[in-house]
Amino acid sequence: MKGVNRDMLKCRSWLSLINGDIEGAQETLKELALEDANSVDSYFAAGVLMRVRGDHARAVHVHNSILEWENLDRGLARLVALELMEDYYAAGDFKCVEDNYHRAEHTERAAWLRASAVENQARYEEAAKLWEKMGGHGADAARCWLKLALGNRGENEADMVKFARKALKADENCTEARFELARHYLGRKKKQKAVDEASEIVRRDLVKSYEDMGKLEAFYYEAGEVDALHKLVFSRIAAKSSNQWIYVYAAGHFLKKENRDKSIEILDYYMKNHGYDTAVVRTYAEIIEEPVLLDVFSHDLYRCRECGERFNEDHELCPGCGGRDTLRKL
Template sequence: MEFELWYLLLVPVLFGAGWFSRSFDIKEKKSVADETQTLYKGLDLLLDNKKDQALNSLVNLAKIDPDTVELHFALGTLYRKRGDYDRAVKIHNHLYNRADLSKKERARALFSLGQDYLKAGLWDRAEDSFRKTADLESDYKVRAIKELVNIYESEKEWLKAIDEAHILEKVTGETYPSRISHLYCELTLQCMFFKKFDEAAHYLQQAIHADPNNKRALIMQGTMLQKQGKLDEAVEVWKQVGKISPEYETLVVASVADTLLKAGKDADAVRYLESVAEKGINSDSVDAAVDWICKIEGPENALEFLRRYLSQKKSLIGFKRLTDLRLAQDPDNKELKELSDFLKNQIDKTVRYKCNKCGFVTKSFQWQCPGCRNWDSFAPVRSEDPSRI
């Protein structure tokens, strides 16, 4: 077979192509190795809670591979947690506007953008981002609606919050009677403030309709009935609160006793207060009952009821009231005065209302936790925490 000389020219060409291919493969492997090493370094720094150094490491990785979606989401989250909201917004906005992003990832970017604006205090922009996310059929739809409810609650846009809560019920198939009822209660208070009494009565009925067992709504209904002169009806509504949840009777003891006295039913008032004191549900309810017994029947009877309670259940609140009653009888007793001051100091330090969801503590009773924003997460009973002494 005749050998063609021009075949020899292919040898260096093929050799060069092979060398170039090998060189490219080595560079590619080196690039991947560098990216992996940088990523691991960033993750290690995150685990060590070194967010600033981790951020720098991930930024360098993003420069190596600018198309990595997950990496950019991670960077945006880190910037937001760091408080650098402008950069977080730029990253998530860039992701949202990428044409090659899937619908799911676009919804994720839009939701993340809403979180950035929310943290930055730009609630109108956050609302717009969450609204657009809620309009998309994605895994972030429910979360976006929940954020909208939270925003409207914070802005005291109660009707909008109620509308979104109803939408949330339809989307999730769940019900939120307590939350919606509380939102109507807030609307009622708002109308009362502006002296729109007819609207207030309407919204209060909506609150009770949403959740017939909402103690707050029933307490407000009793107050409204009392102001209308319907004293017997008011008392019955308030007593219903104690039947639904005995510990909430603390919140109505004074109102029931005062209304019965105004109705000229002193004996009924005393019997009611005695029943509250004998139940001994909690120190606050007994304290309120003793206060009214003292006004109606005098300090001796009040002392007797209080001693009976303290023999069964010890409490700082009870001993403080006992000391004050005795001090009222002997105002010049320095030892009693010092004991009263000491107990007051201990109560101020140790007795708190506590959220059963997040553990937030406060000196005053709240229907909504200032920390986690949950409704009905505070029991109307102050807990005595010795660790605070």
């Protein structure tokens, strides 16, 4: 009877999960654990559900208690230790995430949690090296090197350059690192080097906002090479670049020259080849002064330059990815 009752309780817990009743599933798993003190899977699942519900302290207690059981299978112990790391990470206890890394026996997910925990403690150089060691996390490593570069901006430009180059070595498409190097070279009157770095941002389609195009124009203007920027932008359009900001910039360029038809032609070209991007359609609506479209865009729209999610309101922290000050008005 005991075995039958245990199976029925397991079925009830899974049915609760299927129906989205996390609280009911948790209660059933508690009952199952009382029915069979050696039912590790029930304790394990109960701990995970506690974390999902935000009860991090109890989740930690449950998973820690499993690891204290005698004769626990090594593979299961590694899995439980990984869940314990997840518990601590969800609770924001990044030091404990690190402390339990060895118990998860260096699994890939454990390595991710450790690197992220180290980064969340602002130990950026250590975190960058951990990301690089894992492989396949160049953008994560570049983000850490970039934070070190920005931290040295204006105070120790030599270190700023060193870390910006490390960011580009980790991820050659790190836009912000190229901007920092261009700024550095321009400030030291090394105009050609500044232009070279700025040009790579356009050539690699790394522009993430209209503000980026404005910064690029400022670099080229100060270097006396604005015409070179225009030629580069037009060459990218001719190559059917899919970067919408290049087209928006080009349309604005011709609009300043009072060549409305050319502006419309460029935006039409983008929409025909790449679809209806919000920034392109909004610029198009403003140029042709289409009232229905203008009404659609009467409210400010924002897009995160990191994850690409769009929002109707500005946020200091992106609701999508958690990035700080990454939302830009479209």
